[in-house]
Amino acid sequence: MTDDLRDEVHAAARRARVAANDLVLATRERKDAALLEMAAALRTRAPEVLDANAKDIEAGRAAGLAEGLIDRLTLTEARIGGVARGLETVAGLPDPIGEVLRGSTLPNGLELRQVRVPMGVVGMVYEARPNVTVDAAGLALKSGNAALLRGSSSAEHSNTALVAILRDALEAVGLPADAVQLLPCHDRASVTHLITARGLVDLVIPRGGAGLIDAVVRQATVPTIETGVGNVHVYVDASADLDMAQRIVLNSKTRRTSVCNAAESLLVHEAVADEFLPRIITALRQADVTIHGDERFAQDPRVVPATDEDWDTEYLSLDLAARVVESLDQAVEHIAEHGSGHTEAIVTDDVRAARTFTARVDAAAVMVNASTAFTDGAEFGMGAEIGISTQKLHARGPMGLAELTSSKWVAWGEGHVRATS
Template identity: 65%
Template sequence: MSEAEEFMQVARAARDAATALAPLPRAPKDHALRAVADALVAAADEIVEANAGDVERAREAGTPAGMIDRLRLDRERVEKIASAVREVADLPDPVGEVVRGSTLPNGLELRQVRVPLGVVGIIYEGRPNVTVDAAVLCLKSGNAVLLRGSSSAYASNTALVRVMREALAGTEVPADAVRLVPGRDRDSVKHLLRARGLVDVLIPRGGAGLINSVVEESTVPVIETGVGNCHVYVDADADLDMALTILMNAKTQRPSVCNAAETLLVHAAVADEFLPRALAALAGAGVTVHGDERTRAYSADVVPAGEDDYTQEYVSLDIAAAVVDSLDEAVAHIRKYGSAHTDAIVTRSQPAARRFTATVDSAAVAVNASTRFTDGGEFGFGAEIGISTQKLHARGPMGLPELTSTKWIYTGDGHIRQ
């Protein structure tokens, strides 16, 4: 059997599984998710062993440390993944929720209700936790899922999917609702991109290259997730102690993730007081600052920043920095260079906060809080399928409701249109 034929077989099985899964009520889906969580914990040693091979191969290939951190699993991380699965099981089921409804003047009862999308394809890089997050969110929302992770995590993903499918085999949820896309080469991705009619939507998660490629080449509708060039803007009226704490958390708490801060903008009115402290703290944490001429005046350790530095998602201990003369200049910088992911303002001024939140065109905007909170788990979604930076259907962290569509149901009593 060719790889293309094998993919079609897997996709058709997923389509059948989606049909069987869609009408299931909450209880059997929650039971299946808890079975998956228990199975992951029971198989943790086996999963970690498979992951260790992926990590070693990544090191031999010269993969950057930040990407290896995303790839790595240990028992604690596997248990956290399982805990997140249980949290999803505890969340309300969005399927069947009435979005709106009314009784029309002619007596027809009209309802708009949430329904599953169908078969969801996920294309992602590096992080094997996405394999589980994506699968359980799709299952809870009544969808089947086709998973295409990166070849760097192939052994990890294979182990995780096998454990989940074995757990589902003892439940009412069809095991074929969770499948890996066959193959490891570029052609296997192309099969998924061209599966219009079998796959209802694609969600890419990864770097700009992956996302752009999927958006440009897919014949299947795409929900575009974006890279995280996130900003922290320290306003003229900021509490500078708070600003320093937020900056350090946003940049250094976990620099390899998409909601880590990649650019620092400081109002000129507080630059003399704030930047020496901030630059010293960043240097002490091992962060390399790529700054404009005004920032470099405060420290000889600041590396000159080029135009490209302000567009970077570093996912490392690097940050771009610039001094701005106004809030509006900060917003203009963010709109020019940002990725519409998450941007934060630190200020004691309510008018400044309102203007920033109204004019920054991003999926999430933080006021006096770290960018690191833009996350499905932190928002109470249990987990997330990705963070959408587009403006259609879903924007920001995508939880269960974002994995549904709607249908209109109207009920009459022999009504006919005159």
């Protein structure tokens, strides 16, 4: 069975390679036409997707999936419309392929250009979230890559319906359907075969929980980009506007708890703790947030005393760890010890404090007087994102079109030969 599954995954990768070779020559007009066709088809065929998604939700509830995962899994007409709009936005973005990154004409007349090129075959391994299926396919297509999608079994019906629609749209405009393929999802070995298909697959991007990401990064022989677990902090500084701070904390925590940019920890400078703690505890409790607080927070009976584990937990639920700190330095030290390198925010009216925080905090995105919810490819003007990278090589932060490309050097000569030494 394992050999059969490996052969199935590798055969899909070979078909993807053929499709990727065709996409290299596809014009922007053809790729954009495919993206717009995908968006229109998603809207027209939304009932198919919703029916399939209902089966996944029913199975997920029966299996006891946490509500945060159910939320990630759930599609609605509005969410389908959102991913369709994402495809349309991507269609409107400049084509990165062929962009000249740098270049010059050497003294000998040889013309050098470094240009963007597709990665080739990009594998995605992800959990729940069927919207990732569409985002990944759309971004891969626009950047000239073929996508191998390995979603979770919890979203099997949704992903199957979505990929069928996307493949039909590709064929409708004369592009290869194999530019988007869905891999088997019921055996974890399919992940292993994908992430070790060196020579067939050019890049793998894992997107999901810490366990999935760690397993892929450790086991892969194909190059990987580590995407983010989000142990995200909001720090309320001594000079913060407390009305602003309350709005930012509530939005960062409660806007949507199941996403990686949701705040999981709150740090409050002791200089404003007496005034801010009663109001933020009241506001969070009114929003049904359970606060896991240090000794200062836990003086309020509405707060659950925090454990050491709370500082390192990505809750993905209506839970929030909270601590009073003595200084900005202590806030930065806490984030360095417990943060995941995803997004960190400071609320302050002190420009020097903001500059110190943005310089010293080691994260893919740092917000000053803004909600952590803005760490998102669409909000950053990328149309959509294929993930949020928390590593430092090649790509960091929300990954859009440019992050799905590599580069090559092209030299134009007129019979140039190099002198013998």
